[in-house]
Amino acid sequence: MPHNNTENCSISHFRYPLFTSTYSIVLIFGLPLNSLSLWILVCRNGLKKSVPVIYMANLALSDLLFTLSLPFRIIYFATGEWKMGNILCMIPGTFFAVNIYSSSLFITLISVDRMLAVVYPLRSRQFRTVPMAWVFCAIVWLIIVGMAVPTALNHPENMDKNCNVMRCFEKYSDTNWKNGFTILCCVSFFGILVPFCIILGCTVAVVRQLKGYSMATSSCNTELSKSKIVKLFLSNLLIYAICFIPFHIAFILFGLNKLGILHGNNTLQLYFDLHTVTMCMASTNSCLDPLIYYFSTKTIQGRARCDSASKTVGLGLVQSMSWNGQ
Template sequence: MLQNNSNCSTSHFRYPFFTSTYSLILLFGLPLNLVSLWILVRRNGLKKSVPVIYMANLALSDLLFILSLPFRIIYFAKGNWTLGNTLCMIPGTLFAVNLYSSSLFITLISVDRMLAVVYPLRSRPLRTAPVAWGLCATVWVLIAGLSVPTAMNHQENKDEECNVTRCFEKYTTDEWWNGFYILCCVTFFGILVPFGIILGCTVAVVRQLRGCSMTTSSSNSDMSKIKIVKLFLSNLLIYTICFIPFHIAFILFALNKLKLLHGGAFHDIYFNIHTVTMCMASSNSCLDPLIYYFSTKQLQSRGRCDSSTKTGGIGLILSTSLTPQ
């Protein structure tokens, strides 16, 4: 039972905010990703289509996180953890698993589409199902390695002041230091580097499409270009809303928590910003279906760059459908 103490009260906005946000993500994210995964697997298959392989793995990552949300909802609704240490570690770990696996799978999708548009012939040996499955397996192995220290740093702990058991909060100083080292590492390799790759892919595709003269009708050409660009913009949108703000806020909050940045007067500000951006990061599982939508639109229009474009005399075929690559 919570004591009559302001530090123990669940009236702080983060408790109802997390409860309502996670409930909405569960409500919308679960059916969206289940339907997306069903469409990807049943209608498109996983044997030949490279984009489908990447997107199916992305949907699986989102589903794993969404299925862990009931544990978070129960905790933030009650303010006391009663489900044991193992079940405390799983949701915290799956949040990190989803965040960084999503980042890497979105990067693979962007690179694959860029290669298909900018280097359609030279990239064929790289854009095969075995290569795609190998890259996906590599991502899961890397994420599995990350999950071990993450899980060990997300154990339940006893809040003696409030006489309750905590999960997802109230970590010790040592746990904060360990978490900070992990955070800095994954922010660079799991967020900043992929974001730079996606941005580079987007610029390369836009430049290619601007120099491409389509042989099909003007309206079909413009529609094809718009759909391709929307796919890349949806990737950048997810990063802009979900990944970047959360990591900036988390690093600032951690520096303040470790007394390396500003003083106690700023603690509440960083804490509240971290709370809001964490919910924004969690929403990526609802935004990822945007990628499935723009990628699986059955656009059959194809175009070809003529010999006057910057690519020389090579005919470049642009296709945004999910035909086997």
């Protein structure tokens, strides 16, 4: 929710072309990639046998919903005026939040699932089942729907009286800002900080466990590599940190400054610009996941042949490698 830090009614501020170009690029790549990913995951791999495919399909669906809402954002930031009504103003803003926090939660589920497959391959089998996966996904979507309602109500269109134009995605009232900041602090803790700590813990647990493993060969002729498994966890952790953590830090700093809680000379504009850049960084997450899906399709297809042989710790590693790219 950018701040109306200037009375200038033009769209010359760098956020307008930056948002327009960033969202256009995300739409161009994200829409076909997420559509293809979802088709591959659902139609080719199926949702009845593979737990990781279920998590990835839900993640792809979240990304797809976000990319479908981008044309509304592109039109607005290209013109600087909203003409499509209040409902269509609330939907794109809501889908942005839905994508961030659903992605965070699904990536957390994926990381926990991988960790269990590597660290506790036998004891965790009862938890890594298709019915349980669907239960966890349903819980995530219920949480997201519950969060989406207050988010949508707090993102209405609003009249910019100084410029006599209707605005969306920015220049909210002080009441909207206070409500939005409260919501942001809550979801930042439960939807970002806690999942990030869980993902970090899973990464550490896997790295420690792999130090004691000697590489084995599976019945599926899968080549196991400690470095590949570690890089798999670290890459997800890095993507998570780049896309989500900076956005929330910048948003909280900006909100604290705007509400008068955090004081500083000429810092509001700095935090506002930082928030703008990090919001663009957060939106690119929907383009990164499909690329990982694409490069992991072959290993996912081989998982079904490996599941029946997953009786040892070494074969637990095969499961982890077959879940590459979630």
